[in-house]
Amino acid sequence: MTSAVPAFRSIHNYDTGMVTKSANPRRLLYLVEWRKRLNVSPEVIAEAFEIERESVHRMEREQNRMNAEKIAKYAETLGIMPEQLWRPPPPEGSDLAGADLTAAEREVALSLISKLTFPSSKPKRAPKVKR
DSSP states (O other): OOHHHHHHHHHHHHHSOOOOOSSOOOOOOOOOHHHHHHHHHHHHHHHHSOOOOOHHHHHHHOOOGOHHHHHHHHHHHTSSSSGGSSSSOTTTTSSOTTTTTOOHHHHHHHHHHHHSSOEEESSSOOOOOOO
């Protein structure tokens, strides 16, 4: 007697073998990386959430437990914007200044920086001194 699985596999060119999980599952949030980059201890996060320290580690490990409110609270505790948690933190030694600016504040800051960096082409003349 023949099995139906090999026949199905040969007709549809479909492999019904065991499916294994990927060795590197897709990371959703960079919670631990941001917490460590900003030197925030798990105890601080636990205090903000009013949970035990072990629950913070579970929350960071099992990210399916994170909803929008928890993500916002985690980011607020770290002092960053929630959307930054989906990107890895900048490398050590780089500046995090401006990470918490609004779009309007960032535009003003960039405008000031560009004016300081690239002054107008005409140099200002010194006022004439009367003798």
